[in-house]
Amino acid sequence: MFILDKIFKGNTLYYPGCLTKFVGKDIEKNYKELLKKAGVDFVVLPDLEKCCGSPVKNAGFEDDFKKLAADNLKIFKDHSIKRIITNCPACYKMLSQDYPKVLGQEWDIEIRHFTEFILEAVNKGKMKLPKYDNLKVTYHDPCHLGKQSDIYDQPREILKMMNINLVEMQLNKKNSFCCGGGGGLQSNNPELADKVAKQRIEQASDVDAQIIITPCTLCDMHMKRNGKDGGVSVFEFSELLVNAEKVRKAIKR
Amino acid sequence: MNKKFVTEYIEKRSKALSSKEAEELRDKLYNLKKTAIDNLDEYVKKAKSSLEKNGCHVYLAKSNQEAIEELKKIIGDEKYIVKSKSNTINKLKIDEKLKAEIVETDTGDFIAALAGKKDPHPVIPALSLTEKEISKAIKEKLSKDVEPKAEKIVEFVRNYLREKMLSAKVGLTGANVITTQGQIVILENEGNISIISHVPEKHIVVAGIDKIVKDMDEANKVVKAAAVWGTGQDWPNYVNVISGPSKTGDIQNIHIEGAHGAQEVHVILIENDKYEVAKGKYKDKLFCINCGACYDLCPVYNAIGQIPKPSDFERNYKCTLCSNCALNCPVKIDRQSNFRNNRKDFNKLEKIPQANKKMIENVRKYGNPFGEIKDGDTPKELYCC
CATH class of the missing domain: 3.40.50.10420 (NagB/RpiA/CoA transferase-like)
Structure with missing residues (x-):
């Protein structure tokens, strides 16, 4: 039955994105653990899959982007991938919006962002969330996930389900400010990228948030580095779900 | 950054026009400006x-x-x-x-x-x-x-x-x-x-x-x-x-x-x-009504007092491509795409920032932006993002 199911329904791929896979390895581990906890039968293709093309497209290499999309399509088809779950907002935006544009109807793979997946899993009773009573958290919308993909509510709902006291920064959702990490700014203009990050972190301090949470490895790494001296700790979304002890310890400090 | 100015601006704007009305007006303005420029x-x-x-x-x-x-x-x-x-x-x-x-x-x-x-x-x-x-x-x-x-x-x-x-x-x-x-x-x-x-x-x-x-x-x-x-x-x-x-x-x-x-x-x-x-791919620049909304919500302008500019090599790469300017433009100038298209133009002229050059070489050779990564290694230089 299971085998037949797989043949007809195809495989679910966990696609972490290059930054998570090669640099944010703990985050990748967290997300894999979450998939296992939810009882998802998934595959990974770490050595075969290629970059989604987000940095390539952003840097103006459109032909390379198209080639990456076509290459990935072939790899995914070879492995009967019918659904991809990714935690990376940039990959999510590329796979769900830009791939269909360059690949047309051939691209028929369902794309889910991890926050959508978690909310569904919790609602179906397949996943349990830790509780953080009275923790004051603000949520940073990653540009690719929020204003570029309209995913604003799912991550916020999950936070509320964890008994978190969610406070919004004055600039939130469609008006939210970038962390400064995207568009190539970190590599091409690191000082400016840091300034923009500090500006964003200050907005979290303004609303007395204890922590900033964001479901983006890039935003997380960039803000963590720039928030070291401030009073606000930065966490990637999965850390809150998987590393409850670590988070609680960090806040007590 | 003048936080008071930005938050008051957003508040006033949302009171002046509902988001549905705003979207309708944006569509009409885009069409009338496009017709004018065409x-x-x-x-x-x-x-x-x-x-x-x-x-x-x-x-x-x-x-x-x-x-x-x-x-x-x-x-x-x-x-x-x-x-x-x-x-x-x-x-x-x-x-x-x-x-x-x-x-x-x-x-x-x-x-x-x-x-x-x-x-x-x-x-x-x-x-x-x-x-x-x-x-x-x-x-x-x-x-x-x-x-x-x-x-x-x-x-x-x-x-x-x-x-x-x-x-x-x-x-x-x-x-x-x-x-x-x-x-x-x-x-x-x-x-x-x-x-x-x-x-x-x-x-x-x-x-x-x-x-x-x-x-x-x-x-x-x-x-x-x-x-x-x-x-x-x-x-x-x-x-x-x-x-x-x-x-x-x-x-x-x-x-x-x-x-x-x-x-x-x-x-x-x-x-x-x-x-x-008006005849080229950047004609939407001419739709601009000089309202300044793109400045108000630009994280870079708010941080340094200068807004990134697509056609200027130095200033283009100061943009994070967050899309606030495009989404807040009343005449729907797609600055987000303009930044990328100008980068495409610069690339053709071999005017490529060092980090982007490394990034694309790595992607072409190894399928990722960081380069060759041996088992378990973590890349130190992140040419991406």
């Missing part, structure tokens, strides 16, 4: 002919230089002229090129000129100056003691400029919109434009040819958007609609030009590279 040549010809029929003198200037030559001829030997805020005129650098003294009559422009510190924001040139700094500049430049309070500063500026505006012979303004049917539309809150476009004998209007729309119905939409997206207002305090020099037929139905308002209206329409741009 038919630029025809629109310019029609506007010129209509304005002339209304009694205006119209000059088509191929370049900023030609516009300055026309200005010189019209201004003649006048010692000073009174001027309103205009981004088109700013680009002419007239204070260096004209003999006449230029008196800035917009409060923000006047203050910014005194302080010698002009913010690049198209609507709020004194945005980055505090009351104290302004009071200090007035003391230094005009030897007057003014309490560092907004109200007192405005009172001082009003009194200082009133006499100059009333006695000037030439008023110089920009235009927010010009219609193919011969109307010039200039909006404002302060009232200085109403005075300097009506009181001096000559009113000179300088505008880019991209300011032309079909009719007043379309012009009203631009005015609405400029108010809502520009300052979060529902409608500007004043909308000046000028169709020609003042006139009267009160005596025996004899047509006399020059009653109470301006006796001459001169319109200088500047072409520059706009016909060329």
Whole structure:
């Protein structure tokens, strides 16, 4: 039955994105653990899959982007991938919006962002969330996930389900400010990228948030580095779900 | 970053127009501006002919230089002229090129000129100056003691400029919109434009040819958007609609030009590279109504006081591609795509930032932006993102 199911329904791929896979390895581990906890039968293709093309497209290499999309399509088809779950907002935006544009109807793979997946899993009773009573958290919308993909509510709902006291920064959702990490700014203009990050972190301090949470490895790494001296700790979304002890310890400090 | 300014702006804007109304207006504006730019040549010809029929003198200037030559001829030997805020005129650098003294009559422009510190924001040139700094500049430049309070500063500026505006012979303004049917539309809150476009004998209007729309119905939409997206207002305090020099037929139905308002209206329409741009892939640049909304929500502008610019190699790569500018543009200029397309153009010219060069080499060779990664290793240099 299971085998037949797989043949007809195809495989679910966990696609972490290059930054998570090669640099944010703990985050990748967290997300894999979450998939296992939810009882998802998934595959990974770490050595075969290629970059989604987000940095390539952003840097103006459109032909390379198209080639990456076509290459990935072939790899995914070879492995009967019918659904991809990714935690990376940039990959999510590329796979769900830009791939269909360059690949047309051939691209028929369902794309889910991890926050959508978690909310569904919790609602179906397949996943349990830790509780953080009275923790004051603000949520940073990653540009690719929020204003570029309209995913604003799912991550916020999950936070509320964890008994978190969610406070919004004055600039939130469609008006939210970038962390400064995207568009190539970190590599091409690191000082400016840091300034923009500090500006964003200050907005979290303004609303007395204890922590900033964001479901983006890039935003997380960039803000963590720039928030070291401030009073606000930065966490990637999965850390809150998987590393409850670590988070609680960090806040007590 | 001026957080108070940004949050108040967002709040006012959302009250001025619901998001549904805003989206509808954006679509209409995009379409009407696109039609205008796609038919630029025809629109310019029609506007010129209509304005002339209304009694205006119209000059088509191929370049900023030609516009300055026309200005010189019209201004003649006048010692000073009174001027309103205009981004088109700013680009002419007239204070260096004209003999006449230029008196800035917009409060923000006047203050910014005194302080010698002009913010690049198209609507709020004194945005980055505090009351104290302004009071200090007035003391230094005009030897007057003014309490560092907004109200007192405005009172001082009003009194200082009133006499100059009333006695000037030439008023110089920009235009927010010009219609193919011969109307010039200039909006404002302060009232200085109403005075300097009506009181001096000559009113000179300088505008880019991209300011032309079909009719007043379309012009009203631009005015609405400029108010809502520009300052979060529902409608500007004043909308000046000028169709020609003042006139009267009160005596025996004899047509006399020059009653109470301006006796001459001169319109200088500047072409520059706009016909060329209108045919190319960056034509949406010409849709701009100069409201400044892209500045207000740009994280980079808020951090460093300068907005990234797609066509400028240095300034392009200061953009994080967050898309705030594109999503907040009332005429739907897709700056997000423009940044990428300009990067594409730079790449073709082999003008590629070092980090991007490494990134693309790595992607082509290894399928990821970081390069060759052996089992378990973590790359140190992150050429991406």
